[in-house]
Amino acid sequence: KQEVTQIPAALSVPEGENLVLNCSFTDSAIYNLQWFRQDPGKGLTSLLLIQSSQREQTSGRLNASLDKSSGRSTLYIAASQPGDSATYLCASILTGGGNKLTFGTGTQLKVEL
C-alpha cells in the first residue's frame, strides 16, 4: 500500500523567498506524481504532473522534481508571493493502480508581506 508523506506540515516564509516543499512515497513503482494546490474551503487545482520517466516539470515559478529511486519529489517555488499561500498536496498513481491517486496530507504554506 502506497503511503505519501509531506514535510513540513506547515511553513511560513517572507515574500520573495525561494522555498522547497517535500513529498516522499514508500512504493517507487509509480506511474506519475501530481502536485496540487488547495485554497481554504475550495477544491484542488492541478499544478504539475510528472511522468515516471521524467525528472522534472516546470510551470512559471514552479518546478517539480521526481526521484523514483529515493521515493522523493520536491516542489520548488521561486520568488514566493502572498498569493501562493495555500495548502500544497502531492499525490501518486501506482503503475498497477489504475487511475487511483494516493494523496499526502499536505503542506500549509503562508507567504507573509
Add this chain to the structure above:
Amino acid sequence: SQTIHQWPATLVQPVGSPLSLECTVEGTSNPNLYWYRQAAGRGLQLLFYSVGIGQISSEVPQNLSASRPQDRQFILSSKKLLLSDSGFYLCAWSVYTRDQPQHFGDGTRLSIL
C-alpha cells in the same frame, strides 16, 4: 473547455437522514469520475471511481454509495447518515488515460448534527 460542477456547496444534515450529492462534467465525453472525502486533519481519501455508465468501484467499506446514471453525472448517496460521514467531499474527473491530471470540483462541505 471542460468544467466540473458540484452541488450543494454546503450541507447540514441530521444523523439518520439520507444524502444525495451531485457532480456533473461538461465539455468532455466518457470521463473517469471520482469521489473523494477530506476529513478534518486527514488526507484526501478516494471513495469511489467510475470508468463508465453504471460502472462503480468502491475503495473503502462505508455507509455511502455512488451511481453514474449518465456519462457525465456522478452521484454520491447514503440512506442513513452517520456522524462519521462529516467532511469535505470532492468530485474529480480525468480523461481515460492515466497520463493526464485529475481535475477537481469546488467540493461540498457536509456537516452531520
